[in-house]
Amino acid sequence: MQIDDADRRMLRHLQADPAISTAELAERAGLAPATCWRRLEKLRAAGVLKGVQAVIDWARLGYAVRVSLRVTIDKTDPRAFDEIIAAAREVPEVTEIQTFLGRVDLRLDILARDMAHYQELFRTRILTLPHIADLEALVHVADIKTDEALPL
Template sequence: MLDDIDRRLLRQLQNDPAATLAALATRAGVTTQLATRRFERLRASGVLRGQHARIDWRALGYEIEVSLRFTLDKADPRAFDAFIDAAREVPEVTEIQTFLGRVDVRLSLVARNLADYHRLYRERILTLPHIAEIEALMQVATLKADERLPL
């Protein structure tokens, strides 16, 4: 599906998402017009779904990142939907993932400090519906956070 030109353009975009289209084209060894057409085609086909900003939560005063793993009480057939709908309402939740297996849902959340996390946990997390079990993992360090694909 992707040819060498597409791969070169996508590699350049991954390496410097803030670069201008002209700069990406130059680095990939193609004209700006060709790069424009290729990026339009990649967007239309769903390969390139957009660009986003990565915000450093610590720079904004959020010192704690926690991964919470939930096993849900699935006696209610709407347990997943109700839980996820409620979790989406917690502003400090930065990611929601669902799984097959013992763990049903994982939430990532940020807190300003340990006291803030305890407040969030008591007031927001423990009030989420259909919880059977919770496991909390406090992040100590991020060793790799690279979203680039080997193109």
């Protein structure tokens, strides 16, 4: 989909304030509210705008440990990727699953209340995932940059 300057202005304002009302967005982007609404609908239909989500500070809700697991899969079984991904999706504490090309095949992000909770998850839910050849755990220490916005 081709976007023009008006779309870029709208997207810049949405990145800065995802909860902005359509009327306020129209005003900031220099558009009529009806035009802004139609453009938003086109961006949604084209898949450019996937939605608006709440960003939760999990540490404030008692989930103090974040771990990123780098997983290398035993690829001798052609169903390995599908099976490990399906099994990982069943673990509620796995908040993100990404696939890669290279030495690491998957990355699983895990939230746990504390290290004891993580250890229990690791032993009972992670190590039982199928087709794991190797794991590397990276324990999160601090967020340095989490902004997903890009210049438009």
